[in-house]
Amino acid sequence: xxxxxxxxxxxxxxxxxxYRGVMTDEYLDGLDVDRAASAWRRNILEPRQGTIHLVVQxxxxxxxxxILGPAAGDPDPGTGQLHAxxxxxxxxxxxxxxxxxxxxxxxxxxxxYDRAFLWVEKGNDRAIxxxxxxxxxxxGGSLEDTGLDPAVAEKRHSRVLPPGTVASATQ
Numbered sequence: 757x758x759x760x761x762x763x764x765x766x767x768x769x770x771x772x773x774x775y776r777g778v779m780t781d782e783y784l785d786g787l788d789v790d791r792a793a794s795a796w797r798r799n800i801l802e803p804r805q806g807t808i809h810l811v812v813q814x815x816x817x818x819x820x821x822x823i824l825g826p827a828a829g830d831p832d833p834g835t836g837q838l839h840a841x842x843x844x845x846x847x848x849x850x851x852x853x854x855x856x857x858x859x860x861x862x863x864x865x866x867x868x869y870d871r872a873f874l875w876v877e878k879g880n881d882r883a884i885x886x887x888x889x890x891x892x893x894x895x896g897g898s899l900e901d902t903g904l905d906p907a908v909a910e911k912r913h914s915r916v917l918p919p920g921t922v923a924s925a926t927q
Contacts, residue, residue: 759811760800762818764792769821770842775908778877783905799823808863812843812856819847821858827873831847836869836917857890873914875899889912 778792807825827837897912
């Protein structure tokens with residue numbers, strides 16, 4: 757709960773660094789840490805059913821987060837989704853994202869998912885390369901996120917997950 761403000765800072769800094777030129781400057785510059793921290797507090801206290809939040813630390817501070825769980829809009833209970841993964845730009849290219857991504861993938865496996873997907877902005881070459889290097893490949897799915905300004909075209913990347921230990925129902 758005490759990390760909500762830091763998670764909001766990371767989220768906004770990552771979006772501003774990644775989506776400048778994709779979303780309007782007005783939208784990105786209008787993102788508010790206090791408002792975002794309030795949303796993070798709600799998400800931490802009342803997560804959607806089955807949703808898990810992971811954080812990664814670097815130099816004793818939270819440096820990034822991932823949100824994962826059941827796939828939104830997919831009726832197959834064997835399909836999971838990496839809903840979000842963001843690392844503060846100051847920590848890019850230092851291995852922090854790789855550690856976080858590996859932990860998120862392992863968590864999906866432990867939850868018993870045999871397949872998972874994520875959405876990535878179609879021109880985000882840095883992220884696409886990162887995911888592709890980890891065998892999460894463009895599977896042809898696409899959507900337009902009309903909740904952003906302007907709407908953002910996204911591509912779906914997915915991966916068949918290796919079998920793992922199925923989590924108990926009490927987790």
